[in-house]
Amino acid sequence: MSDTAQSSRPGERAGVEAGAPAEKPARRSDATRAAILAAARERFAASGYERATIRAIAQDAGIDPSMVMRYYGNKEGLFAAAAEIDLRMPDVSWPDERESALPVGSGHGAGGQAGLALVEHFLDLWENSEILTALLRVGVTNASGAERMREIFEQQLIPVAVKHSPDPQSAPRRAALVASQILGMALARYVLRFPPAVEMSRQEVIDWLGPTVHRYLTSPDA
Amino acid sequence: MSDTAQSSRPGERAGVEAGAPAEKPARRSDATRAAILAAARERFAASGYERATIRAIAQDAGIDPSMVMRYYGNKEGLFAAAAEIDLRMPDVSWPDERESALPVGSGHGAGGQAGLALVEHFLDLWENSEILTALLRVGVTNASGAERMREIFEQQLIPVAVKHSPDPQSAPRRAALVASQILGMALARYVLRFPPAVEMSRQEVIDWLGPTVHRYLTSPDA
């Protein structure tokens, strides 16, 4: 009800976070806003929603807690801003039968290029940004966090599945299967840190999950 | 440091929770203890560690918050007690090449009985008790919750993998892969509630995940 919050536009262009509509007034406070967002992502990723206190985030960003309120309205608004993410899923022009000069899927051969590439892409995402960890940590205990994950799943993952599934009607289920395997590995490897999952090499993960994901996407079934 | 807590023995024998050492003095307060534990599991499952307040748990159990402290020492102690779980993994005598009069894995045929049975077992576990949801919700944001999950993984899941993997040395990694797929599906279906994952029928889940799990367990690879 209180309209204390201002427009709330991020503005950084690093890594994964946010798309690039660009062309904003460029306020003087943009640096602070970005600092807050970065600190928020870090804290949300490290501690989840409840333990990531506004005070701690503000301190990380080197400003006063009240600034967070000023710029993002309340804690939920801050999370909503921090959890804005573009998975940058590989486009329609999928590297499916490409020449592939890279030694991708080394030991496996017929693993299915689409599956391998997908797993690879998500490993990159997960390892180069804390935002997915934050999203997962919050999504598991917080209603709006879960809602945000559902949105991302629907808007960014299902479309990919549509392009690759033999039957467009089965795409959502296939996307859910893919998500389950990829989120599950992220859970085991980056959040719960099951030792064997952590110790697996990147290539091992790709070799094991690639065929699974590929099958979920393309196998003719129901 | 304070030894306020008493011995803390559960005592119920329902569903999944706890093993059955049995034969305890049987105190007069056992009913209350069980009520607390049940309420705690419910709250932990529904809200995660931080939002499951001792006060709320006590109210659900119909007693005073201080009783929780008396019986379980502190909140962590309560969680530790509530998260005691026996997965009751099918024994060595695995239904691997059995006659299998049941129409298990109906549509799939060569899906691998071990994989199918495992997935089935976990679906049962997940749907008949809130404890696994509690464990997952807490494990994702709480250090000792994650630790508990690692213990369960190591003590109850790896042994199963050992029995089925061609190479005992690769068993931990195989167990981690299995865990990733099963936890991931639980995450998508029971926690994040991705609509397509929720709408899939039990048999569909079994048919899709069964072969994956079977491959992770038995496929000769690294």
Next chain:
DNA sequence: ACCGGAAGTCAACACTTGTGGGCCAACGGG
């Protein structure tokens, strides 16, 4: 040089949380 507004600080609020101490009631063996 002035001034309006933005950026930022400070101190406080209302509330919830985990936790502990003190007190009362019921029980059951001697």
Next chain:
DNA sequence: CCCGTTGGCCCACAAGTGTTGACTTCCGGT
């Protein structure tokens, strides 16, 4: 029948939370 033990409740504390409003500082345009 009595009294120690046990089960239970009430109240309070200290710490930490999100959130707010008033105050100061700084900047850029006129």
